[in-house]
Amino acid sequence: MSFVAQLCSIFYALLIGLFTVIIWKAFRFISRYVYLRRKLSAVPGLPKHWLLGNARKGQIEDSKTFKDIVVKASQDGHKIFCTWTGSIPIINVLHAETFKELIKQTREKSKGYFAGYRAFISWIGDGLLMSEGRKWERNRKLLTPAFHFDILNGYIDIMNDGADLLMDRFAKDTSKGNAIDIFPYVCKMTLDSMLRCSLSYSGSIQTKASESEEQYIEAIKRMSVIIWKRTAEVHLAFDPIFNTLPIGREYNKLVDRVHKFTRNIVQSRIQDLKANGTTQESGGKKRRLDFLDILLTAKDSEGHGLSPQEIQDEVDTFTFEGHDTTASAISWAIYTLGKYPDLQQKVYKDVCDVVGDSHIITKDHLGKFTYMPKYIKEVLRYFSPVPILGRVNHDQPIVLDGIEIPANVSIWTHIYALHHNESTWKNNMVFDPERFDAEHRDDTDVYGFIPFSAGSRNCIGQAFAMNEIKINIAKVVKRFEVTVDPSEEAIIIPDVVMRAENGLNVGFKPRK
Structure with missing residues (x-):
């Protein structure tokens, strides 16, 4: 057999194999x-196209x-509801009882096609948000x-400084009585x-962002849009x-930009740690222990620490999760102060009763507020800064x-x-902080209020976030009367975090 015939024979064999x-x-x-x-036919759902599922015009467009x-679907009484993206089903949990059933049966994050979290992998890697099993537990x-708490208390002065800068920016940019979209301001803070x-x-x-910092902020905003798309x-x-389409190439460039920003911070700290020790800065000045110090020095029972990639993944995870979700909560809380002046007055009175003439919010103050925590919880309920959680049952069916x-x-x-x-919620579409009074607490299923998720995979940073929300709301009401145009709802x-399509436009009138 000639060489050409052999080559043709191999080609045909490969073609048949591929086919x-x-x-x-x-x-x-x-x-x-x-x-x-067949298996999911009993789950309520929308009529679906055989190829596109529900991801089409007139159904799930955005x-x-x-x-x-x-x-x-929830209003119609459904506890679960099935939607299809192409040929891939998604079971949507809409009720507290069903969520309780879910977290008792599975802890794995949903990272398959059309699963939401999959799109995050190239960005935040396999950190706490994404990891599973023994790695997550470790x-x-x-x-x-x-x-x-001892570590978190060390951050309170920094949060006060950041909030003061934010208040100064609000005052300056609304000095002519105009309103501003507060979300970008709060995001930077x-x-x-x-x-x-x-x-x-x-x-x-906040005051003089470098080019790399501005690019990081804009990259995260754009990446969130692409992830949902x-x-x-x-x-x-x-x-x-x-990855071959323009939107994919754009996303991958943004990922590289974000990684470069956080990687430079990590590398700088590693060099500082080697030269000066955990709590020393260059020049011998003491500094407090922080999250990155613990990432770099933590050891498990076998004496193993986190790998360089694990450290990078955790930094990317917390840098994103620790600012974007909290920015959403604070922004909606400020907007709602303006929308409901009577509730704003109650928050103001609570803050004045606790803080008095002080311009600094201390750790002691944070635990003494009585009305503000109820107000914040209602903001977290009503606006849900994290709109969706994803899980998957890997190994076996669940009910x-x-x-x-x-x-x-x-x-x-x-x-x-x-x-x-x-x-679960009486007058569910009414914004009412009083529903979180202690006397009403037993009426609400604990799994019906999950702004930080629930169970073993609840948000590790929720105390950090709540401290920052309280400090900023206290600073706002102490310094300003917040206003919104009632005709501009x-x-x-609900993208990656809860945003406003038309912006959160707010005015700030200095208190006398």
């Missing part, structure tokens, strides 16, 4: 789709329409000391605070397709609301819908 693999993959794909359609659909244990508290960063993003649109879920959900199906808990479920958009 066989494609046919087998297609068979498995179709079989899985048919199986899931995060807002998705929110409207699941809220309507790293959670190693990082818990970073959020001890919380990022500044997170970097200074957890990484002992020496920059000042990728989750909702069928063709963008697949890496080979996404939700009496229906068996096959293994490896993405399960999304819609916190916004759960927080507005009328079977904020339209909520």
Whole structure:
């Protein structure tokens, strides 16, 4: 047989092999789709297209329409609701009882196609938000000391300084009686605070942000938009397709930009640690222990610390999670002060009763507020800064609301819908901080209020976030009367964090 004939024979064999693999993959794909359609037929859901599922015009077009659909399903009495992105089903949990069932049966994050978290992997890696099993348990244990009250108390002065700078910016930019969209302002403040508290960063993003800092902020904002778009649109879920499209190339460049920013901070600290020790700065000046110190020095029972990649993943995770979600909560809280002047007055009175003439919010003050904590909880309920949580049942089926959900199906808990479920919350669409009075607490299922999730995978940084929210709200009401135009209702958009489609436009009138 000639060389050409042999080459042709090999080519045909490879072609037949490739064709066989494609046919087998297609068979498995179709079989899985048919199986899931049959098994999930008992779950309430929308009519779906055989190819596009519900990700099409007139159904799930964006995060807002998705929110409207699941809220309507909740109002119709459904505890779970099935939506389809292409041929991939998503089980949406809308009720406290069902969420309770879910977290007792699974802890794994949903990272498959159309699963939401998958889009985060190239950005924040396998840190606490994404990791599972023994790795998550080990790293959670190693990082818990970073959020001890003694450590958190050391951040309070930094949070006061950041809040004061924010108030100065509010005063300056509304000095002519105009309103401003506060979300970008608050975002810079919380990022500044997170970097200074957890990484002992020496920059000042609020007053004179460097080019790399501005690029980091803009990158995160744009990446959040792309992540939702990728989750909702069928063709963008697949890496080979996404990475070749302009939107995928843009996203990967943004990831590189974000990683470069945080990597420089980590590398600088490693060099400082080697030269001066954990709590020494160059020049011998003492500094407090922070989150990054603990990342760099923590050891497990076998004497092993975190790898360089694990440290990078945790820094990227906390830098994002620690500022964007808190910025959302603070921004909505300020906006709501202006929307409800009578509630603003109650918050103001509570702050004055505790703080008096002091311009500094201390750790002792934080525990003495009585009305403000109820107000903040109602903000977290009503606006749900983190709109969605994702889980998956990897190894075996689970039962939700009496229906068996096959293994490896993405399960999304819609916190916004759960927080507005009328079977859990009386007058669910009314903003009412009094619902969190101690005398009413027994009427509300603990799993019906999950702004920081619940169970073993609850947010490790919730005490940090609550301190920062309290300090900023106290500073705002002490210095300003907050106003909003009652005819300009904020339209909520549940992207990666809860935002407003038309901005959170707020005015600030200095108190006399």
